[in-house]
Amino acid sequence: MPAAVETEELTKRYPKVEALRGVSLRIEQGEIFALLGPNGAGKTTWISIVCGLTRASSGHARVLEHDVARAPLDARRQLGLVPQEINFDPFFTPREVLRFQLGYYGLPPDEARIDEVLFALTLADKADVNARELSGGMKRRLLIAKALVHRPRVVFLDEPTAGVDVTLRRELWAYVRTLRAGGTTIVLTTHYLEEAEELADRVAVIDHGRLISLDRPSALLASHGRRQVLFTLGAPIDRALPEKLAALGVTVDASGTQLTCPLRASDLSTVLAEVAALPAPIVDMRTEQPSLEQVFLTLTGGRA
Amino acid sequence: MNPIGRRTLLKKEIHRFLRVPGQTLAQPVVTTSLYFLVFGFALGGSVREIDGVSYIRFIVPGLIMLAIIQNAFLNTSSSMFMMKVQGTVVDLLVAPLGTADLLIAFITAAVCRGLLVGSIVWLVAAVFTGFSIAHLGWVLVFATLVGITFGLFGLALAIWSDKFEQLNLIPTFVITPLTFLGGVFYSVSMLPKPWSTLTLANPILYMVEGLRYGLLGTAGSPPLVGLIVTGGFAIAAFALTWWMLATGYKLRS
Ligand SMILES: Nc1ncnc2c1ncn2[C@@H]1O[C@H](COP(=O)(O)OP(=O)(O)OP(=O)(O)O)[C@@H](O)[C@H]1O
Ligand SMILES: [Mg+2]
Numbered sequence: 001m002p003a004a005v006e007t008e009e010l011t012k013r014y015p016k017v018e019a020l021r022g023v024s025l026r027i028e029q030g031e032i033f034a035l036l037g038p039n040g041a042g043k044t045t046w047i048s049i050v051c052g053l054t055r056a057s058s059g060h061a062r063v064l065e066h067d068v069a070r071a072p073l074d075a076r077r078q079l080g081l082v083p084q085e086i087n088f089d090p091f092f093t094p095r096e097v098l099r100f101q102l103g104y105y106g107l108p109p110d111e112a113r114i115d116e117v118l119f120a121l122t123l124a125d126k127a128d129v130n131a132r133e134l135s136g137g138m139k140r141r142l143l144i145a146k147a148l149v150h151r152p153r154v155v156f157l158d159e160p161t162a163g164v165d166v167t168l169r170r171e172l173w174a175y176v177r178t179l180r181a182g183g184t185t186i187v188l189t190t191h192y193l194e195e196a197e198e199l200a201d202r203v204a205v206i207d208h209g210r211l212i213s214l215d216r217p218s219a220l221l222a223s224h225g226r227r228q229v230l231f232t233l234g235a236p237i238d239r240a241l242p243e244k245l246a247a248l249g250v251t252v253d254a255s256g257t258q259l260t261c262p263l264r265a266s267d268l269s270t271v272l273a274e275v276a277a278l279p280a281p282i283v284d285m286r287t288e289q290p291s292l293e294q295v296f297l298t299l300t301g302g303r304a
Numbered sequence: 305m306n307p308i309g310r311r312t313l314l315k316k317e318i319h320r321f322l323r324v325p326g327q328t329l330a331q332p333v334v335t336t337s338l339y340f341l342v343f344g345f346a347l348g349g350s351v352r353e354i355d356g357v358s359y360i361r362f363i364v365p366g367l368i369m370l371a372i373i374q375n376a377f378l379n380t381s382s383s384m385f386m387m388k389v390q391g392t393v394v395d396l397l398v399a400p401l402g403t404a405d406l407l408i409a410f411i412t413a414a415v416c417r418g419l420l421v422g423s424i425v426w427l428v429a430a431v432f433t434g435f436s437i438a439h440l441g442w443v444l445v446f447a448t449l450v451g452i453t454f455g456l457f458g459l460a461l462a463i464w465s466d467k468f469e470q471l472n473l474i475p476t477f478v479i480t481p482l483t484f485l486g487g488v489f490y491s492v493s494m495l496p497k498p499w500s501t502l503t504l505a506n507p508i509l510y511m512v513e514g515l516r517y518g519l520l521g522t523a524g525s526p527p528l529v530g531l532i533v534t535g536g537f538a539i540a541a542f543a544l545t546w547w548m549l550a551t552g553y554k555l556r557s
Contacts, residue, residue, distance in 0.1 A: 014557075048557075051398050052397065052398060052556065053394065053397055053398060053556055053557075054556060054557050055552065055556055055557070073306075073400040073401075073402055074400075076398055076399065076400045077400040079398070081394070081398045083391070083394050086391075087390050087391030087392045087394060087395075088390065088392065089390060089392045090390075091319075091320055091323060092319075096319075099312075100312055100313075100315075100316050100395075101395065101399075102312075103308055103309055103311070103312025103313075103315075104306075104309045104312055104313065104395065104396070104399035104400075104401060105309065105399060105400060106306045106307075106308045106309050106400065107308065108308065146395065
């Protein structure tokens with residue numbers, strides 16, 4: 001089966017920055033693929049090149065085997081894009097905008113399809129108001145509707161849930177899964193790592209224009225995630241940690257009241273006994289499960 | 305080629321100017337009617353006739369040309385510039401619309417608006433000067449060709465402009481002066497020597513004279529010369545905008 005999206009050694013140089021420094025990625029059909037990375041990492045640049053909005057400095061990009069530089073129209077026919085920046089035309093209503101969108105993709109008018117998409121994005125009651133009167137989250141949902149109405153085979157969602165409320169975000173996740181069940185490939189970027197963990201089959205982390213990690217979320221968690229226990233003490237400990245605790249990898253912060261202890265399955269009782277034996281009382285204790293957020297911070301050196 | 309896409313964009317562009325008729329249709333009609341009153345009736349008394357035509361009839365083709373130029377130009381330039389500012393131009397850039405699709409849709413809409421406003425101006429004027437047209441064919445040729453040319457220039461200017469000031473630069477400092485000096489209100493033969501020769505270098509003169517020939521049957525320059533000049537400009541404008549859209553100049557970074 002041909003890849004949904006494939007890039008080879010994609011680079012993009014702007015006069016002042018190198019936004020992409022050779023990114024090769026292969027996204028399979030029917031995947032939900034998350035692209036993560038700190039601000040300025042190059043995520044939007046990568047998507048823009050694949051969607052034909054930006055030209056690569058070198059390298060190749062293909063959408064379902066259509067080269068975006070050599071057969072741009074064939075490539076673009078396959079895709080839908082939710083751009084990161086909200087845009088809207090104050091002249092038209094959501095319904096009109098979706099009609100135009102169908103037309104741009106060479107499709108005949110289809111009111112049933114438009115209603116279906118408006119309903120799926122909870123915009124049905126705003127279908128005929130001027131786009132100017134939509135709230136920020138509604139405008140973003142209209143962007144999503146626009147990217148989906150022509151049933152593209154590959155959908156790019158550049159921060160689709162920024163500014164969308166919690167309930168709708170969950171509904172949107174469910175809708176993304178429905179789309180995937182119907183065979184659509186989804187590529188999304190997000191700064192909500194929970195979103196990637198929840199949705200994505202595979203996650204790529206980009207930093208400074210380079211791919212630094214690519215795997216299934218569970219594999220990333222297994223290789224980079226840590227379970228740890230955090231203790232807060234009622235008084236600072238003013239001397240060095242007992243040897244036994246230090247051997248377990250426990251660290252203490254500058255204030256002397258926060259202990260962080262990496263956890264392997266077997267040694268919880270030892271840790272508890274040793275910490276309890278400290279002169280200062282334990283006032284709080286919590287365990288931290290491995291999360292994509294932790295992995296992300298480790299991989300990118302702490303910049304979220 | 306994407307005929308449905310092209311037709312959709314055309315429809316959208318036409319909707320856009322029809323939705324604010326006060327601004328796009330009524331305003332130019334009021335302006336040209338005022339010119340007509342001030343120059344035709346109030347001041348026209350001192351100039352009875354030019355080349356055997358009453359002054360009031362003489363200025364009608366110029367006023368129509370003024371309306372076509374301004375409206376065709378404004379339609380593409382404001383639409384494209386607004387799309388760039390709003391970010392909605394992305395919708396067109398990621399859609400499977402080719403260079404020809406985009407050009408045909410934008411320019412047809414510009415020509416429609418130019419011809420629509422031009423016709424309204426003609427109707428207003430005809431009430432005072434009569435409904436006869438000498439050569440309808442030439443009228444249509446010049447009106448359409450000028451609409452295409454200025455629609456293309458408007459599109460090119462909007463693609464090039466990063467700021468609103470830049471968008472206003474060409475209309476204010478080039479197009480408006482050239483139109484007013486292009487024989488709308490006077491005949492070149494009325495100017496003293498250096499000025500009459502200079503005016504002959506103004507391309508808009510030939511467009512106005514071409515339309516004048518079509519409407520009145522007489523003009524200061526033969527229609528064929530006008531056709532060559534206008535056609536040349538149309539081709540230049542076409543080449544420029546085609547190149548811009550095909551290469552993604554300022555649109556695809
Ligand atoms: N049009 C442009 N001209 C010049 N530099 C640009 C342009 N677009 C992006 N850049 C630069 O390229 C780099 C990558 O930007 P990009 O938008 O791809 O980041 P991103 O990963 O999408 O970040 P964010 O999470 O903030 O959206 C940044 O350093 C940015 O400043
Ligand atoms: Mg981005």
